[in-house]
Amino acid sequence: MSDWKDICSAKKKAQLASIPPEWIIQMPPKSQTNVMNVPQDCGLLTARELQITETTDVETLLKKLHSSEWSSVEVTTAFYKRSIIAQQLTNCLTEIFVERALQRARDLDEILKKTGKIVGPLHGLPISLKDQFTMKGLETVMGYAAWVGKYAELDCVIVEILYECGAVPFVRTNVPQTLMWGETHNHVFGRTTNPYNRKLTPGGSSGGEGALLAIKGSPLGVGTDVGGSLRIPSAFCGLYTLRPSYERLPYFGAVNALEGQESISSVIGPMTNSMSGVKIFTKAIIDAKPWTKDPLVLRKEWSEEAYRLSEHGGGKSLCFGMLWDNGVVRPHPPLQRAMEITKAALEAAGHKVIDWEPHRHLEIYKNAETIFVADGGHDYRAQCELSGEPVIQTMAPEEEAHESELSEPFVKYLVGEPEHRSAYGLWQLHKEKRELRKSHLDHWNRTVERTGTGRPIDAIISPAVAYTAVPHGLNTDSFYTTLCNALDLTTSVFPVTFVDTKIDKPQPPHAFHNHEDEAIFKLYSTDLFSGCPVGLQLIGGSQEEEAVIAMTEIIDNALRVYKA
Structure with a gap:
């Protein structure tokens, strides 16, 4: 077998060769950390392509595609060019298959022209996919050197359904080695950076999707989440997402880490720049009856009644619980301000916000993280041993790493070194x-005594992470998100604001919960995080996808009105 470094180098060269030479841009200097405006300024995109890719509302894009105002070929080309710009700036892509995607777009345009009918609800829409979703004839590397050269013989179920819905899968996106990191780096493709500040992480494990969507290189992406992998990059990159409950959307055929671990199931979900994209994607996939293709998916059709919030007072006078501090890590000042803004916006819109009291959080965290390492780390080691590549021990860069006391994730203090459990254990x-x-x-149901609505709180609002995007190697805590995976609570993320150096001043020390809480407190510096997106998560009940989408729309609208 070739040396693993040679394998990685050859794959990276092949990826570069798949980019049309005319799409290579003149790169900004490394000192330019914020590259969000490069697509507008680099000269690669025409005025019409900029208009297309700056259209962040998925519903608007689909209307223009379905009316033939914009063809799928021109929309796919525009987003492909912008995704390649994003790749050069942030290293967010894995598989690039331009002609294959454009041929799909041409076929869809021809069908619409001949029949006057669209293929499905996502007709003509380019969609990016995390590098777990197998596509026939393409490699699925998933951050492991040993997986280079593994070509899929079949499409996974979600890709199969996307084709049936008329979508145009057009790129796949980067992930961390093992997937079980809240950042994105592997030996094959390298490190993905955040376009708002390339010295900071876009999060993970769906970090390639986060970076790509942040810079509008895709209108809608598909990621996965077992401990926060949709919500962390969405919060760090200013996006909307939905972490659905176990088995609501189809996972079959996608590759994964920790395969066979089904106590805390990994789930798939959309990432996008608009709430319309979240709803349209989720409804389209459910309407395709995925339980006919994936035996684990619940036979549960889309419910308009649930979307109208029939179990939540019809959406009138909702009561939310605000989780200001989970008792593990206190949020940084921008997150505190985002919660205050959201509370004020909801109250101005006629809703009620009460304090949410954390319940057995450390027990839940320890239980979940112990389940994740119940194999003693065998899964990670086995995949790396196939090529001889080392298991990555830290996401910190070898050069110019940011100094911090965050040397190890808090979970190591809580759980210790991975221990191989017996079946009985x-x-x-x-x-x-x-x-x-x-x-x-x-505990949730007892809140009926405090809401004044005659029912328990409708949802919880909390940070998705205690901080905004952090320097590479320092995203050590994921409990705000892991809580929802362990309890299987349907959850969304929505953007609220950006870090403002004039407002988000460092606060005096508080009584620290633990070592990590103290280290994260000391990490905060207004200048370090200046301009970063600040997002929150909305936590609903299990199997409440429709209601969580509707409540997130209510919050999003309330924020728009309040900030206007």
Whole structure:
């Protein structure tokens, strides 16, 4: 077998060769950390292509595609060119297959021209995919050197359904080695950076999607989430997303880490720059009856009644619980301000916001993280041993790493080194998790005594992460998100504001919860995070996708009115 470094080098060269030479831009200097305006300024995109790619509302894009005002070929070409700009700036892509995608777009244009009918609800829309979603004839590397050269024989179910819905899959995006990082770096493709500040991470494990969508190189992407992998990059990159409950959307055929671990299921979800994109994608996939292709998907059709919030007072006078501090890590000042803005916006819109009291958070966190490492790290080591590449131990860069006391994730202090559990030992963790879920549900239901609506709180609002995008190697905590995976709570993320150096001043020290809380407090510097997006998450009940989408739309509209 070739040396793993040679394998990685050859794959990276092949990726570069797949980019049309005329799409190579003159790069800005490395000292330019914010590259959000490069697509407008670099000269590669025509005025019409800029108009297309600056159209962030997915509903508007689809209307123009379905009316033939814009062809799928020109929309796909525009986003492809912009995605290649994003690749050069942030290293966000893995597989690039220009002619294949454009041929799909041409076929869709021809069908619409001949029949006057669209193929499906996503007709003509280019969609990016995290590098887990297998596509027939393409490699699925997933951040492992040993997986280079693995060509898929079939499309995974979500890709199959996207084709049926008329979509145009056009790029795949970067992930971290093992997937189980809140950042994005591997030996094959390298490190993905955040276009708002390339010294900061876009998050992970769907970090390639986050960076690509932030710079508008795709109108809609598909990622996955087992501990925050949709929500962390969406919060760091100013995006909307939905983390659905277990088995609501089809996962079959996609590759994964920790395959066979089904106590805390990984789920797929959309990432986009508009709430319309979240709803349109989710409804389109559910309307395609995915349970006929994936035996694990619940036979649960899209419910307009649930979307109209029939179990939540019809969306009138909602009551939200605000989680200001989860008792593990206190949020940085910009997150605190985002929560205050959201509370004020909701109250101005006639809704109620009460404080949410954390319930057994450390127990839930420890249980979930212990389940994740119940194999003692065997899965990661086995995949790396196939090529001889080392298991990545840190996401910090070898050069110019930001100095911080955040040397190790808090979970290592809580769980210790990975221990290979017996089957019986794992069963005990599953048993404990069920009890914790019941206890949390009862705690939620008791809020009926405080809401004044005659029902428990409708949803929780909290940070998705305690901070905005951080320097590479320093995204150590994921409990605000992992809580929802462990309890299987449907969750969205929505953008609120940006870090403002004039407002988000460092605060005096507080009584620290633990070492990590203290280290994260010391990390905060207004200048370091200046201009970063600030997002929050909305946490609903299990299997409440329709209601969570509707409540997120209510919050998004309230914020627009309030800030106007």
